[in-house]
Amino acid sequence: xxxxxxxxxxxxxxxxxxxxxxxxxxxxxxxxxxxxxxxxxxxxxxxxxxxxxxxxxxxxxxxxxxxxxxxxxxxxxxxxxxxxxxxxxxxxxxxxxxxxxxxxxxxxxxxxxxxxxxxxxxxxxxxxxxxxxxxxxxxxxxxxxxxxxxxxxxxxxxxxxxxxxxxxxxxxxxxxxxxxxxxxxxxxxxxxxxxx
Numbered sequence: 001x002x003x004x005x006x007x008x009x010x011x012x013x014x015x016x017x018x019x020x021x022x023x024x025x026x027x028x029x030x031x032x033x034x035x036x037x038x039x040x041x042x043x044x045x046x047x048x049x050x051x052x053x054x055x056x057x058x059x060x061x062x063x064x065x066x067x068x069x070x071x072x073x074x075x076x077x078x079x080x081x082x083x084x085x086x087x088x089x090x091x092x093x094x095x096x097x098x099x100x101x102x103x104x105x106x107x108x109x110x111x112x113x114x115x116x117x118x119x120x121x122x123x124x125x126x127x128x129x130x131x132x133x134x135x136x137x138x139x140x141x142x143x144x145x146x147x148x149x150x151x152x153x154x155x156x157x158x159x160x161x162x163x164x165x166x167x168x169x170x171x172x173x174x175x176x177x178x179x180x181x182x183x184x185x186x187x188x189x190x191x192x193x194x195x196x
Contacts, residue, residue: 015036025051134157134160146196
């Protein structure tokens with residue numbers, strides 16, 4: 001009979017997110033994980049299969065939390081879709097200021113999992129989900145008369161996604177704040193150029 005788990009899986013996943021964000025997959029060892037997460041090697045393997053399994057689950061957890069947070073902002077009832085989108089975009093500049101050198105786990109995972117189809121699939125789902133959220137917000141802004149009908153929401157959403165993910169990677173560089181702030185300003189100008 002298997003022994004019951006003596007750890008909170010959600011807590012372990014949150015801890016794994018922090019460790020993998022800081023050190024990356026290759027820079028993290030099983031002994032580091034077990035020590036920092038407070039679980040034994042056997043428990044880690046029983047719950048997650050191996051280090052890669054834990055990494056993928058942590059990446060999924062991060063994406064679910066971070067994308068859902070942004071989508072909630074974009075989907076607020078009674079709010080201006082355009083202003084909600086601007087708030088999300090401004091959040092990237094705030095993040096670079098408040099959490100310098102951290103970067104986005106999804107984006108760094110894109111680099112780390114480039115040869116891992118399963119890892120890339122997790123990253124792509126997160127990116128596509130957020131891009132779709134941008135597109136729907138832009139479509140609502142067109143319907144609300146906030147953006148011109150010629151705004152082309154799908155194309156703008158792709159540009160936002162690409163630039164925001166680039167920002168997520170560059171925030172790992174020291175002193176990236178001004179670069180990120182300029183990028184955010186350009187994104188806001190791009191959206192405002194389509195304002196009705």
